[in-house]
Amino acid sequence: MTKIPVAIMRGGTSKGAFFNEQAMPKQREDWEGFLLDVMGSPDNMQIDGLGGANSLTSKVAIIKKSKEADVDIDYTFAQVSIDKKMVDFKGNCGNISSAVGPYAIEQGLVAAREPVTEVRIYNTNTKKVIISEVEVEDGRVKQEGNCSIPGVPGTGSPIYLSFEDAEGSVTGRVFPTGNAIELIETSFGVLCISIVDVANPLVFVKAADVGLNGTEMPDDYSTESLAKLEEVRSIAAELCGFCSREEAAHRSPAVPKLTIVSEPTEYIDLTGRKRMAEEMDLAIRMMSMQRPHRALAITGAVCTTAAAYLENTIVSRLVPNLNRTLRLAHPAGIMETQAELHEKKVHAIKVVRTSRRIMEGYVYTKKEYEMAASTEDHRKEQLVI
Template sequence: MRVPVVVMRGGTSKGVFLKEENMPSDRLDWDEFLLDIMGSPDSRQIDGLGGANSLTSKVAIIKKSDFKDIDIDYTFAQVSIENQLVDFKGNCGNISSAVGPYAIEQGLVPAVEPITTVRIFNTNTQKVIIAEVEVENGHVKTDGLCSIPGVPGTGSPIYLSFTNAEGAVTGKLFPTGNATDIVHSSKGPINVSIVDVANPLVFVNAQDIGLKGTELPHQFTQEKLKELEEIRAIAAEMCQFASKEEATRKSPAVPKMTIIAPPRDYIDVTGIERKAEDMDCTIRMMSMQKPHQALAITGAICTTAGAFLKDTILSDLVNVKQEVVRLGHPAGIMETKVDIIAGNMTAIKVVRTARMILEGYVYTKKNYHVISELVYKLA
């Protein structure tokens, strides 16, 4: 089949965007369909659109919303590279930043100058994300002076506000009911905090697992990655996603393993020296069992919230004195802004850039039953 697609970069991720009307009409066929177009399972994804990295093996499924006061319904899919698996459990904040621009350019949301506000309902987490997108001459503006670590060049800023993001996947701020838990790993007991805001994360103190917190992706040994995955798998069982023995296969994307440490000087992946005084903590995330090259937006949101919560590992390590939190990750420093009303967090905001890379068709290896007439079956 020939299926209309758009490839977009959103923040530090890249994904394939599809209208829901062009997806298989039977939801049970979605996994096979997405694996087909991304070229999975295959470590190179040579026969599909995937980029052989978890940051580029993502899909956004979009439709005009039927909900009042909501513009777009957005479903995120993390397509496994080496396994026959598509994970719909969580959201991707970076890909979320491209949803507004996509909706405007596809005519799903009217373009309003100079700023078009797009209210997005993420079906994975049942949460609303508000995107503010710059528009010029009826189209999304891509040129600008905004730069984000992990992406070369500059672009037009896109502001994302995550509101009431607690319990995004598990329905609970603390999935276990505790701000801090003890995980009994093969290396011994480890203190962790499992927090679910925008996405569930399991936080560990870098020194508790023999790390500094300033390591770059290439510096993680296979032995250390195996140790981290063991902790994450136990946390997945504590969240009731899967048993610890099956968590890597059945719930590889959540909870996300996250390593936290106090501010420290380090050289980032681009060779720039980052100073401790310019950050409030260092953070290293895992993505699908591999080190994240930068920092997931949902991870930044959850970390920011965790820093303001009492008795978590983060509240002890992150000395937050203002509404802006500065997170030192492998590609640089990301800032988040917390809206506080009457002492309570009402929203957490981040800035991203995004742009359309390609618009065209993807050819699947088999036929699927699709309602849209825009999908053509090949003889």
């Protein structure tokens, strides 16, 4: 058994375990086993760990002070499978990213500057920089505020995330296949898809093409529909060069993310509020680890926004009249993104989130690990900070 410092934080509509990299196992090859141990996987209930039996609560952020002059923090994201013995390090999570800045400030890894501290975050998964703007009051991260986001009860202090030059985050290319549109052969017919890699790779499909209306809630999908969607995602994973389609569910379950889009349509969201077509520019539904997302991944929103500005994608065909603000209607409500253009190309995409530190303490593992630093050394360092 090993005792390790950990913080549990909510970032946007996700929740995860946050570790200082110095509190991680010394050998990188031990990270996967360690995180499965900590989160209680594989087990559908994750009853023996910190995981919450949902892909949105089975996430980890590993953070350290950067040695690079132009960034403050190095941040590695891990999506821990619930029912499989694997951890996916391929992509990033934008919601979890929103809690990285507050964590870094509270841990003393970044000096607090009032009223707003800018934290430059280097995501090691995608090798891209995210700029986080965090409100600070009396030297501490401000928790209270009037900002509300769909999918999270209550309000909090706004955190602005700007994803700069996020093209080719995982595959190295905006269009991993070289084409804005691909025709694929599936067991249920020929299908038109767009695979776009900005902040995270997504595979877009029109709702009507997979027998959906685009306003489904997370519990509305049949087993047959989910199987269809995973078949499309698996083919896209193969086209991205991640693995064969037969291996996709195991070897690359987190990317690309299957994304269903459709024209603006009124629907009742998860809060019971009626959303009107004129409130949105696009209806969107995402899959997360083969399950319906209850809201919308931030990297998914960023990629969708970029796709709306790219010629001849499924998304840009559905959003012919673009404003600087794009309104994306998802199961929990409507998210807005803002695009910053440079020479008619998207330079940065900004979103607003909230976050909250839920607890800080120690987690006890079932196995022994050789750690980068002892628990006592890490505790002393935190006291010095």
